[in-house]
Amino acid sequence: MQTGLRALKLGLGLLVICGLAVPSWAHEALLTNQSSDSLSFVDVDTMKESARIEVTGKPAGIALSPDKATAFVTAPDSKELIEIDAVSRAVKRRLLLGGGPLGIAAHPSLPEVYIADWFAHKVTIVDTAKMAVAGEIKVGESPSGLAVTPDGKLLLSADRDSDAVSIVDLATRQRLVSIPVGKRPFGITIDDKGARAYTANVKSDDVTVIDIAARKVVGSVPTGRRPYAIAFAQGKGFVTDQYGGTVTVFDEATLAPVKRINTCDHAEGIDADADRKAIYVSCWGDDVLLRIDPQSLTVTGKAAVGDGPRAFGKFLR
Amino acid sequence: MLKRLVIAATIVALTPLSLAGAAWAHGPSRQKVTETIEINAPVDKVWKVVGNFQDMSWLPVVEKLEGKGGNDVNATRTLTLKGGGTIEEQLDKYSAEDHMYGYEITKVDPKVFPVADYSSHITVEGEGDKTTVTWWGGFYRGYMLNDPPPELNDEAALKAVTGLYKDGLAALKKKVEGGG
Numbered sequence: 092m093q094t095g096l097r098a099l100k101l102g103l104g105l106l107v108i109c110g111l112a113v114p115s116w117a118h119e120a121l122l123t124n125q126s127s128d129s130l131s132f133v134d135v136d137t138m139k140e141s142a143r144i145e146v147t148g149k150p151a152g153i154a155l156s157p158d159k160a161t162a163f164v165t166a167p168d169s170k171e172l173i174e175i176d177a178v179s180r181a182v183k184r185r186l187l188l189g190g191g192p193l194g195i196a197a198h199p200s201l202p203e204v205y206i207a208d209w210f211a212h213k214v215t216i217v218d219t220a221k222m223a224v225a226g227e228i229k230v231g232e233s234p235s236g237l238a239v240t241p242d243g244k245l246l247l248s249a250d251r252d253s254d255a256v257s258i259v260d261l262a263t264r265q266r267l268v269s270i271p272v273g274k275r276p277f278g279i280t281i282d283d284k285g286a287r288a289y290t291a292n293v294k295s296d297d298v299t300v301i302d303i304a305a306r307k308v309v310g311s312v313p314t315g316r317r318p319y320a321i322a323f324a325q326g327k328g329f330v331t332d333q334y335g336g337t338v339t340v341f342d343e344a345t346l347a348p349v350k351r352i353n354t355c356d357h358a359e360g361i362d363a364d365a366d367r368k369a370i371y372v373s374c375w376g377d378d379v380l381l382r383i384d385p386q387s388l389t390v391t392g393k394a395a396v397g398d399g400p401r402a403f404g405k406f407l408r
Numbered sequence: 409m410l411k412r413l414v415i416a417a418t419i420v421a422l423t424p425l426s427l428a429g430a431a432w433a434h435g436p437s438r439q440k441v442t443e444t445i446e447i448n449a450p451v452d453k454v455w456k457v458v459g460n461f462q463d464m465s466w467l468p469v470v471e472k473l474e475g476k477g478g479n480d481v482n483a484t485r486t487l488t489l490k491g492g493g494t495i496e497e498q499l500d501k502y503s504a505e506d507h508m509y510g511y512e513i514t515k516v517d518p519k520v521f522p523v524a525d526y527s528s529h530i531t532v533e534g535e536g537d538k539t540t541v542t543w544w545g546g547f548y549r550g551y552m553l554n555d556p557p558p559e560l561n562d563e564a565a566l567k568a569v570t571g572l573y574k575d576g577l578a579a580l581k582k583k584v585e586g587g588g
Binding site for chain 2: 125126149151167168190191210316317333334335336356357375376399
Protein backbone atom coordinates (compact mmCIF):
# COMPACT_ATOMS: atom_id res chain seq x y z
CA MET A 92 0.00 0.00 0.00
CA GLN A 93 2.71 2.35 1.10
CA THR A 94 4.73 1.45 -1.99
CA GLY A 95 1.67 1.86 -4.20
CA LEU A 96 0.97 5.29 -2.83
CA ARG A 97 4.59 6.26 -3.28
CA ALA A 98 4.56 5.04 -6.86
CA LEU A 99 1.39 7.03 -7.48
CA LYS A 100 2.99 10.15 -6.03
CA LEU A 101 6.08 9.59 -8.10
CA GLY A 102 3.95 9.07 -11.19
CA LEU A 103 2.05 12.29 -10.55
CA GLY A 104 5.32 14.05 -9.91
CA LEU A 105 6.69 12.81 -13.19
CA LEU A 106 3.54 13.89 -15.02
CA VAL A 107 3.89 17.38 -13.60
CA ILE A 108 7.55 17.44 -14.48
CA CYS A 109 6.93 16.14 -17.99
CA GLY A 110 4.16 18.68 -18.45
CA LEU A 111 6.57 21.43 -17.56
CA ALA A 112 9.29 19.86 -19.62
CA VAL A 113 7.69 20.70 -22.97
CA PRO A 114 9.84 23.69 -23.85
CA SER A 115 8.37 26.67 -25.59
CA TRP A 116 11.04 27.75 -28.00
CA ALA A 117 12.05 31.29 -27.05
CA HIS A 118 14.42 31.79 -29.99
CA GLU A 119 17.08 33.02 -27.66
CA ALA A 120 20.77 32.28 -27.06
CA LEU A 121 22.35 32.82 -23.63
CA LEU A 122 26.07 33.49 -23.63
CA THR A 123 28.34 33.41 -20.59
CA ASN A 124 30.72 36.33 -21.11
CA GLN A 125 33.58 35.13 -18.94
CA SER A 126 35.94 38.08 -19.42
CA SER A 127 33.28 40.68 -18.60
CA ASP A 128 31.29 38.92 -15.84
CA SER A 129 28.01 39.01 -17.70
CA LEU A 130 25.37 36.98 -19.52
CA SER A 131 24.16 38.09 -22.97
CA PHE A 132 20.67 37.27 -24.24
CA VAL A 133 20.57 37.22 -28.05
CA ASP A 134 17.35 37.16 -30.10
CA VAL A 135 18.37 34.60 -32.72
CA ASP A 136 15.65 35.63 -35.20
CA THR A 137 17.02 39.16 -35.52
CA MET A 138 20.56 38.25 -34.35
CA LYS A 139 20.61 41.20 -31.96
CA GLU A 140 21.57 41.22 -28.30
CA SER A 141 18.35 41.97 -26.42
CA ALA A 142 19.74 42.13 -22.87
CA ARG A 143 22.90 41.77 -20.86
CA ILE A 144 22.95 41.15 -17.11
CA GLU A 145 25.81 41.13 -14.63
CA VAL A 146 26.89 37.66 -13.48
CA THR A 147 30.05 37.79 -11.39
CA GLY A 148 32.55 34.97 -10.83
CA LYS A 149 33.76 34.64 -14.46
CA PRO A 150 30.84 32.57 -15.80
CA ALA A 151 31.75 29.81 -18.28
CA GLY A 152 29.59 26.67 -18.36
CA ILE A 153 25.84 26.72 -18.97
CA ALA A 154 22.88 24.33 -18.87
CA LEU A 155 19.13 24.87 -19.09
CA SER A 156 16.30 23.42 -17.00
CA PRO A 157 13.94 20.95 -18.73
CA ASP A 158 11.40 23.74 -19.40
CA LYS A 159 14.25 26.03 -20.58
CA ALA A 160 13.03 28.78 -18.25
CA THR A 161 16.04 28.61 -15.94
CA ALA A 162 19.74 28.73 -16.79
CA PHE A 163 22.42 27.21 -14.59
CA VAL A 164 25.83 28.77 -14.97
CA THR A 165 29.18 27.72 -13.52
CA ALA A 166 31.56 30.39 -12.25
CA PRO A 167 35.10 28.92 -12.01
CA ASP A 168 36.54 32.08 -10.45
CA SER A 169 34.12 32.25 -7.51
CA LYS A 170 33.60 28.44 -7.60
CA GLU A 171 29.84 28.73 -7.67
CA LEU A 172 26.75 27.45 -9.42
CA ILE A 173 24.49 30.36 -10.35
CA GLU A 174 20.77 30.01 -11.05
CA ILE A 175 19.32 32.54 -13.49
CA ASP A 176 15.68 33.11 -14.37
CA ALA A 177 15.92 33.26 -18.16
CA VAL A 178 12.45 34.77 -18.50
CA SER A 179 12.79 37.69 -16.07
CA ARG A 180 16.55 37.76 -16.76
CA ALA A 181 17.64 37.90 -13.15
CA VAL A 182 20.10 35.99 -10.95
CA LYS A 183 18.01 33.97 -8.49
CA ARG A 184 20.30 31.92 -6.28
CA ARG A 185 24.01 31.15 -5.93
CA LEU A 186 25.55 28.01 -4.47
CA LEU A 187 29.18 27.83 -3.39
CA LEU A 188 30.66 24.56 -4.64
CA GLY A 189 34.41 25.09 -4.17
CA GLY A 190 36.96 23.28 -6.34
CA GLY A 191 36.95 23.96 -10.07
CA PRO A 192 33.41 23.98 -11.48
CA LEU A 193 33.29 24.29 -15.29
CA GLY A 194 31.32 21.72 -17.32
CA ILE A 195 27.62 21.39 -16.55
CA ALA A 196 24.64 19.40 -17.82
CA ALA A 197 20.99 19.29 -16.78
CA HIS A 198 18.80 16.19 -16.42
CA PRO A 199 16.16 16.13 -19.21
CA SER A 200 13.21 15.82 -16.78
CA LEU A 201 14.32 15.96 -13.13
CA PRO A 202 15.27 19.12 -11.22
CA GLU A 203 18.93 18.14 -11.13
CA VAL A 204 22.16 19.43 -12.65
CA TYR A 205 25.60 17.85 -12.78
CA ILE A 206 28.78 19.89 -12.44
CA ALA A 207 32.25 18.64 -13.32
CA ASP A 208 34.96 19.54 -10.83
CA TRP A 209 38.16 20.15 -12.74
CA PHE A 210 40.40 19.63 -9.69
CA ALA A 211 38.64 17.02 -7.58
CA HIS A 212 37.98 14.48 -10.38
CA LYS A 213 34.32 14.18 -9.50
CA VAL A 214 30.92 15.27 -10.66
CA THR A 215 28.75 17.11 -8.13
CA ILE A 216 24.99 16.55 -8.22
CA VAL A 217 22.88 19.58 -7.35
CA ASP A 218 19.19 19.38 -6.51
CA THR A 219 17.96 22.53 -8.24
CA ALA A 220 14.67 22.63 -6.33
CA LYS A 221 16.58 23.07 -3.08
CA MET A 222 19.66 24.53 -4.76
CA ALA A 223 21.77 22.19 -2.63
CA VAL A 224 24.42 19.55 -3.23
CA ALA A 225 22.72 16.14 -3.38
CA GLY A 226 25.73 13.90 -3.96
CA GLU A 227 28.96 13.23 -5.79
CA ILE A 228 30.10 10.79 -8.43
CA LYS A 229 33.73 9.80 -8.82
CA VAL A 230 34.94 10.00 -12.43
CA GLY A 231 38.32 10.32 -14.17
CA GLU A 232 40.84 13.14 -13.98
CA SER A 233 39.84 16.74 -14.76
CA PRO A 234 36.30 16.09 -15.97
CA SER A 235 35.28 18.86 -18.38
CA GLY A 236 32.28 18.38 -20.67
CA LEU A 237 29.19 16.52 -19.41
CA ALA A 238 26.13 15.17 -21.23
CA VAL A 239 23.02 13.24 -20.18
CA THR A 240 21.28 10.72 -22.48
CA PRO A 241 17.81 11.85 -23.66
CA ASP A 242 16.16 9.14 -21.50
CA GLY A 243 17.87 10.58 -18.43
CA LYS A 244 19.48 7.29 -17.47
CA LEU A 245 23.15 7.89 -18.16
CA LEU A 246 25.59 10.72 -17.55
CA LEU A 247 28.72 10.90 -19.70
CA SER A 248 31.79 12.78 -18.57
CA ALA A 249 34.75 13.76 -20.77
CA ASP A 250 37.65 13.16 -18.38
CA ARG A 251 40.25 15.41 -19.94
CA ASP A 252 43.42 14.28 -18.20
CA SER A 253 42.48 10.59 -18.30
CA ASP A 254 41.97 10.69 -22.10
CA ALA A 255 38.73 8.85 -21.43
CA VAL A 256 34.95 9.10 -21.10
CA SER A 257 33.14 7.90 -17.98
CA ILE A 258 29.65 6.45 -18.35
CA VAL A 259 27.69 6.88 -15.11
CA ASP A 260 24.41 5.20 -14.19
CA LEU A 261 22.28 8.01 -12.77
CA ALA A 262 19.96 5.68 -10.80
CA THR A 263 22.81 4.19 -8.74
CA ARG A 264 25.14 7.15 -9.23
CA GLN A 265 28.01 4.80 -10.00
CA ARG A 266 30.48 4.87 -12.84
CA LEU A 267 29.84 1.86 -15.05
CA VAL A 268 32.85 2.11 -17.34
CA SER A 269 35.69 4.33 -18.52
CA ILE A 270 36.27 4.30 -22.29
CA PRO A 271 39.62 5.50 -23.72
CA VAL A 272 39.18 8.18 -26.41
CA GLY A 273 41.52 10.68 -28.16
CA LYS A 274 43.93 12.97 -26.33
CA ARG A 275 42.43 15.45 -23.85
CA PRO A 276 38.69 15.26 -24.54
CA PHE A 277 36.93 18.52 -23.64
CA GLY A 278 33.41 18.94 -25.05
CA ILE A 279 31.06 15.94 -25.20
CA THR A 280 27.72 15.77 -27.02
CA ILE A 281 25.16 12.96 -27.31
CA ASP A 282 23.12 12.73 -30.52
CA ASP A 283 19.34 13.29 -30.48
CA LYS A 284 18.63 9.53 -30.48
CA GLY A 285 20.90 8.91 -27.53
CA ALA A 286 22.83 6.31 -29.51
CA ARG A 287 26.25 7.86 -29.85
CA ALA A 288 28.45 10.25 -27.91
CA TYR A 289 31.10 12.46 -29.50
CA THR A 290 34.11 14.00 -27.76
CA ALA A 291 36.19 16.93 -29.03
CA ASN A 292 39.81 15.99 -28.29
CA VAL A 293 41.86 19.14 -27.73
CA LYS A 294 45.31 17.58 -28.13
CA SER A 295 44.75 15.03 -30.90
CA ASP A 296 42.71 17.37 -33.14
CA ASP A 297 39.92 14.88 -33.66
CA VAL A 298 36.49 13.74 -32.52
CA THR A 299 36.01 10.29 -30.98
CA VAL A 300 32.68 8.55 -31.63
CA ILE A 301 31.31 6.20 -28.92
CA ASP A 302 28.46 3.71 -29.28
CA ILE A 303 26.84 4.26 -25.88
CA ALA A 304 24.96 0.93 -25.63
CA ALA A 305 27.94 -1.12 -26.82
CA ARG A 306 30.26 1.01 -24.67
CA LYS A 307 32.91 1.14 -27.33
CA VAL A 308 34.59 3.51 -29.75
CA VAL A 309 33.22 3.16 -33.28
CA GLY A 310 35.12 5.86 -35.16
CA SER A 311 36.85 9.20 -35.23
CA VAL A 312 36.80 12.39 -37.30
CA PRO A 313 39.80 14.67 -37.97
CA THR A 314 39.16 18.32 -37.05
CA GLY A 315 40.93 21.68 -37.17
CA ARG A 316 43.37 22.80 -34.47
CA ARG A 317 42.15 22.34 -30.90
CA PRO A 318 38.54 21.18 -31.18
CA TYR A 319 36.36 22.40 -28.33
CA ALA A 320 32.71 21.31 -28.58
CA ILE A 321 30.19 19.65 -30.92
CA ALA A 322 26.56 20.14 -32.06
CA PHE A 323 24.28 18.36 -34.55
CA ALA A 324 21.74 19.46 -37.14
CA GLN A 325 20.30 17.90 -40.29
CA GLY A 326 22.47 14.80 -40.28
CA LYS A 327 25.72 16.69 -39.80
CA GLY A 328 28.08 17.23 -36.91
CA PHE A 329 29.63 20.67 -36.30
CA VAL A 330 32.84 21.07 -34.27
CA THR A 331 34.32 24.36 -33.08
CA ASP A 332 38.09 24.48 -33.68
CA GLN A 333 39.30 26.85 -31.01
CA TYR A 334 42.78 27.66 -32.35
CA GLY A 335 41.96 27.01 -36.00
CA GLY A 336 39.17 29.60 -36.01
CA THR A 337 36.98 27.21 -37.99
CA VAL A 338 34.01 24.90 -37.64
CA THR A 339 34.63 21.37 -38.95
CA VAL A 340 31.55 19.76 -40.51
CA PHE A 341 31.19 15.98 -40.83
CA ASP A 342 28.50 13.55 -41.95
CA GLU A 343 26.78 12.06 -38.90
CA ALA A 344 26.15 8.68 -40.57
CA THR A 345 29.42 8.06 -42.42
CA LEU A 346 31.67 10.30 -40.25
CA ALA A 347 33.23 11.60 -43.48
CA PRO A 348 34.52 15.20 -43.34
CA VAL A 349 32.25 17.56 -45.31
CA LYS A 350 33.71 21.05 -44.96
CA ARG A 351 35.70 23.39 -42.76
CA ILE A 352 33.93 26.75 -42.38
CA ASN A 353 35.96 29.86 -41.54
CA THR A 354 34.26 31.36 -38.53
CA CYS A 355 35.98 33.44 -35.87
CA ASP A 356 38.69 33.70 -33.29
CA HIS A 357 38.42 31.08 -30.55
CA ALA A 358 35.18 29.47 -31.72
CA GLU A 359 34.04 27.75 -28.50
CA GLY A 360 30.49 26.98 -27.34
CA ILE A 361 28.26 25.50 -30.06
CA ASP A 362 24.59 24.52 -29.97
CA ALA A 363 21.70 23.80 -32.34
CA ASP A 364 18.26 25.40 -32.07
CA ALA A 365 15.20 23.32 -31.11
CA ASP A 366 14.08 22.60 -34.68
CA ARG A 367 17.66 22.00 -35.87
CA LYS A 368 17.45 24.73 -38.49
CA ALA A 369 20.53 26.62 -37.37
CA ILE A 370 23.79 26.16 -35.49
CA TYR A 371 25.09 28.87 -33.18
CA VAL A 372 28.75 29.45 -32.33
CA SER A 373 30.13 31.54 -29.49
CA CYS A 374 33.39 33.34 -30.37
CA TRP A 375 35.50 34.02 -27.28
CA GLY A 376 38.13 36.00 -29.19
CA ASP A 377 35.86 38.15 -31.34
CA ASP A 378 33.04 38.67 -28.80
CA VAL A 379 30.30 37.61 -31.19
CA LEU A 380 27.65 34.92 -31.66
CA LEU A 381 27.57 33.45 -35.18
CA ARG A 382 24.72 31.64 -36.91
CA ILE A 383 25.51 28.85 -39.38
CA ASP A 384 23.02 27.46 -41.89
CA PRO A 385 23.38 23.63 -41.79
CA GLN A 386 22.18 23.39 -45.39
CA SER A 387 24.43 25.86 -47.17
CA LEU A 388 27.19 25.53 -44.52
CA THR A 389 27.74 29.27 -44.50
CA VAL A 390 27.68 31.92 -41.79
CA THR A 391 24.31 33.70 -42.07
CA GLY A 392 24.28 36.00 -39.06
CA LYS A 393 26.41 37.67 -36.44
CA ALA A 394 25.55 39.37 -33.15
CA ALA A 395 27.88 41.41 -30.94
CA VAL A 396 27.85 40.24 -27.30
CA GLY A 397 29.86 40.92 -24.13
CA ASP A 398 33.60 40.43 -23.77
CA GLY A 399 34.79 36.80 -23.86
CA PRO A 400 31.72 34.58 -24.47
CA ARG A 401 32.39 30.91 -23.60
CA ALA A 402 28.88 29.38 -23.62
CA PHE A 403 30.27 25.93 -22.78
CA GLY A 404 27.16 23.74 -22.75
CA LYS A 405 23.57 23.99 -23.98
CA PHE A 406 22.69 27.65 -24.44
CA LEU A 407 19.75 27.80 -26.89
CA ARG A 408 16.23 28.23 -25.52
CA MET B 409 16.66 14.10 14.66
CA LEU B 410 19.40 15.35 16.93
CA LYS B 411 22.00 14.35 14.36
CA ARG B 412 20.19 16.28 11.68
CA LEU B 413 20.08 19.37 13.89
CA VAL B 414 23.79 19.09 14.56
CA ILE B 415 24.51 18.82 10.82
CA ALA B 416 22.31 21.84 10.11
CA ALA B 417 24.03 23.85 12.81
CA THR B 418 27.44 22.89 11.42
CA ILE B 419 26.45 23.97 7.92
CA VAL B 420 25.24 27.32 9.20
CA ALA B 421 28.46 27.78 11.14
CA LEU B 422 30.69 26.80 8.22
CA THR B 423 29.03 28.75 5.46
CA PRO B 424 30.28 32.25 6.28
CA LEU B 425 33.82 30.92 6.60
CA SER B 426 33.84 29.14 3.26
CA LEU B 427 32.27 32.15 1.56
CA ALA B 428 34.99 34.39 2.95
CA GLY B 429 37.63 31.95 1.67
CA ALA B 430 36.15 31.94 -1.81
CA ALA B 431 36.55 35.68 -2.17
CA TRP B 432 40.33 35.32 -1.99
CA ALA B 433 41.05 32.05 -3.75
CA HIS B 434 40.38 32.68 -7.42
CA GLY B 435 40.17 29.75 -9.81
CA PRO B 436 41.85 30.05 -13.22
CA SER B 437 39.95 31.78 -16.02
CA ARG B 438 41.20 32.61 -19.49
CA GLN B 439 42.53 36.10 -20.10
CA LYS B 440 42.94 38.11 -23.26
CA VAL B 441 45.06 41.05 -24.28
CA THR B 442 44.86 43.25 -27.38
CA GLU B 443 47.44 45.89 -28.23
CA THR B 444 47.52 47.99 -31.40
CA ILE B 445 49.89 50.49 -32.92
CA GLU B 446 49.67 52.81 -35.91
CA ILE B 447 52.65 52.84 -38.22
CA ASN B 448 53.34 55.50 -40.83
CA ALA B 449 53.93 53.13 -43.74
CA PRO B 450 51.81 51.26 -46.31
CA VAL B 451 50.49 47.83 -45.33
CA ASP B 452 52.77 45.86 -47.68
CA LYS B 453 55.86 47.39 -46.18
CA VAL B 454 54.75 46.48 -42.64
CA TRP B 455 53.65 42.96 -43.65
CA LYS B 456 57.05 42.36 -45.24
CA VAL B 457 58.67 42.86 -41.83
CA VAL B 458 56.13 41.17 -39.57
CA GLY B 459 54.46 38.63 -41.88
CA ASN B 460 57.12 35.93 -41.94
CA PHE B 461 56.57 33.34 -39.19
CA GLN B 462 60.25 32.38 -39.47
CA ASP B 463 61.60 35.88 -38.87
CA MET B 464 61.23 37.57 -35.48
CA SER B 465 64.16 39.95 -35.91
CA TRP B 466 61.73 42.84 -35.31
CA LEU B 467 61.14 41.68 -31.72
CA PRO B 468 64.05 42.86 -29.54
CA VAL B 469 63.65 40.17 -26.84
CA VAL B 470 64.30 37.38 -29.36
CA GLU B 471 67.97 36.48 -29.76
CA LYS B 472 67.63 33.53 -32.13
CA LEU B 473 64.93 31.78 -34.14
CA GLU B 474 65.11 28.21 -35.41
CA GLY B 475 62.13 26.92 -37.34
CA LYS B 476 60.79 24.69 -40.04
CA GLY B 477 57.79 24.57 -42.33
CA GLY B 478 57.95 28.16 -43.57
CA ASN B 479 54.56 29.86 -43.41
CA ASP B 480 52.51 26.71 -43.81
CA VAL B 481 49.97 25.75 -41.15
CA ASN B 482 51.65 23.51 -38.52
CA ALA B 483 55.06 25.17 -39.17
CA THR B 484 57.11 25.45 -35.98
CA ARG B 485 59.68 27.82 -34.52
CA THR B 486 61.80 27.89 -31.39
CA LEU B 487 62.63 31.32 -30.02
CA THR B 488 65.70 31.73 -27.82
CA LEU B 489 65.30 34.81 -25.68
CA LYS B 490 67.94 37.29 -24.62
CA GLY B 491 68.82 36.45 -21.04
CA GLY B 492 68.00 32.78 -21.51
CA GLY B 493 64.94 30.60 -21.95
CA THR B 494 63.20 29.25 -25.02
CA ILE B 495 59.63 29.29 -26.32
CA GLU B 496 58.34 26.73 -28.84
CA GLU B 497 55.53 27.86 -31.12
CA GLN B 498 53.35 26.46 -33.90
CA LEU B 499 51.57 28.23 -36.76
CA ASP B 500 47.79 27.63 -36.72
CA LYS B 501 46.56 29.91 -39.49
CA TYR B 502 48.20 32.09 -42.09
CA SER B 503 46.76 34.43 -44.71
CA ALA B 504 49.07 36.63 -46.78
CA GLU B 505 45.97 37.98 -48.48
CA ASP B 506 44.39 39.15 -45.20
CA HIS B 507 47.78 40.03 -43.70
CA MET B 508 47.34 37.90 -40.60
CA TYR B 509 48.74 34.85 -38.89
CA GLY B 510 47.77 32.92 -35.77
CA TYR B 511 50.03 30.78 -33.64
CA GLU B 512 50.20 29.01 -30.29
CA ILE B 513 52.88 28.27 -27.72
CA THR B 514 53.47 24.53 -27.61
CA LYS B 515 56.15 24.56 -24.92
CA VAL B 516 57.30 27.16 -22.44
CA ASP B 517 58.58 27.24 -18.88
CA PRO B 518 56.22 29.53 -16.90
CA LYS B 519 59.34 31.01 -15.28
CA VAL B 520 60.31 32.31 -18.75
CA PHE B 521 56.83 33.50 -19.76
CA PRO B 522 54.14 33.00 -17.06
CA VAL B 523 51.29 31.71 -19.26
CA ALA B 524 49.57 28.43 -20.15
CA ASP B 525 47.45 27.45 -23.17
CA TYR B 526 48.56 30.58 -25.00
CA SER B 527 47.43 31.38 -28.53
CA SER B 528 47.82 34.59 -30.44
CA HIS B 529 47.41 36.35 -33.74
CA ILE B 530 48.95 39.32 -35.47
CA THR B 531 46.83 41.31 -37.92
CA VAL B 532 48.00 44.09 -40.22
CA GLU B 533 45.43 46.47 -41.73
CA GLY B 534 46.33 49.40 -43.93
CA GLU B 535 44.77 52.51 -45.36
CA GLY B 536 47.01 54.52 -47.68
CA ASP B 537 50.22 55.41 -45.89
CA LYS B 538 48.94 54.39 -42.48
CA THR B 539 48.88 50.85 -41.13
CA THR B 540 47.44 49.45 -37.92
CA VAL B 541 49.04 46.38 -36.40
CA THR B 542 47.03 44.41 -33.83
CA TRP B 543 48.63 41.79 -31.60
CA TRP B 544 46.08 39.66 -29.75
CA GLY B 545 46.57 36.88 -27.22
CA GLY B 546 44.36 34.46 -25.28
CA PHE B 547 45.88 32.49 -22.39
CA TYR B 548 45.65 31.22 -18.85
CA ARG B 549 48.02 32.20 -16.07
CA GLY B 550 51.15 30.06 -15.63
CA TYR B 551 49.73 28.23 -12.59
CA MET B 552 46.63 26.32 -13.62
CA LEU B 553 45.54 25.14 -10.15
CA ASN B 554 43.70 27.19 -7.55
CA ASP B 555 45.59 29.66 -5.34
CA PRO B 556 48.60 30.58 -7.51
CA PRO B 557 51.85 32.08 -6.20
CA PRO B 558 52.02 35.83 -7.01
CA GLU B 559 54.55 35.41 -9.83
CA LEU B 560 52.20 32.99 -11.62
CA ASN B 561 48.79 34.62 -11.02
CA ASP B 562 46.41 36.30 -13.51
CA GLU B 563 47.97 39.72 -12.96
CA ALA B 564 51.49 38.39 -13.64
CA ALA B 565 50.34 36.76 -16.90
CA LEU B 566 48.50 39.89 -18.05
CA LYS B 567 51.50 42.05 -17.21
CA ALA B 568 53.94 39.82 -19.11
CA VAL B 569 51.81 39.57 -22.25
CA THR B 570 50.84 43.27 -22.27
CA GLY B 571 54.51 44.24 -21.81
CA LEU B 572 55.64 41.96 -24.64
CA TYR B 573 53.02 43.33 -27.04
CA LYS B 574 53.61 46.99 -26.19
CA ASP B 575 57.40 46.73 -26.42
CA GLY B 576 57.22 44.54 -29.52
CA LEU B 577 54.87 46.83 -31.43
CA ALA B 578 56.88 49.93 -30.48
CA ALA B 579 60.04 48.24 -31.78
CA LEU B 580 58.23 47.20 -34.97
CA LYS B 581 57.11 50.79 -35.59
CA LYS B 582 60.62 52.04 -35.03
CA LYS B 583 62.10 49.46 -37.37
CA VAL B 584 59.61 50.09 -40.20
CA GLU B 585 59.53 53.88 -39.96
CA GLY B 586 63.25 54.21 -39.28
CA GLY B 587 64.25 51.80 -42.03
CA GLY B 588 63.42 54.32 -44.81
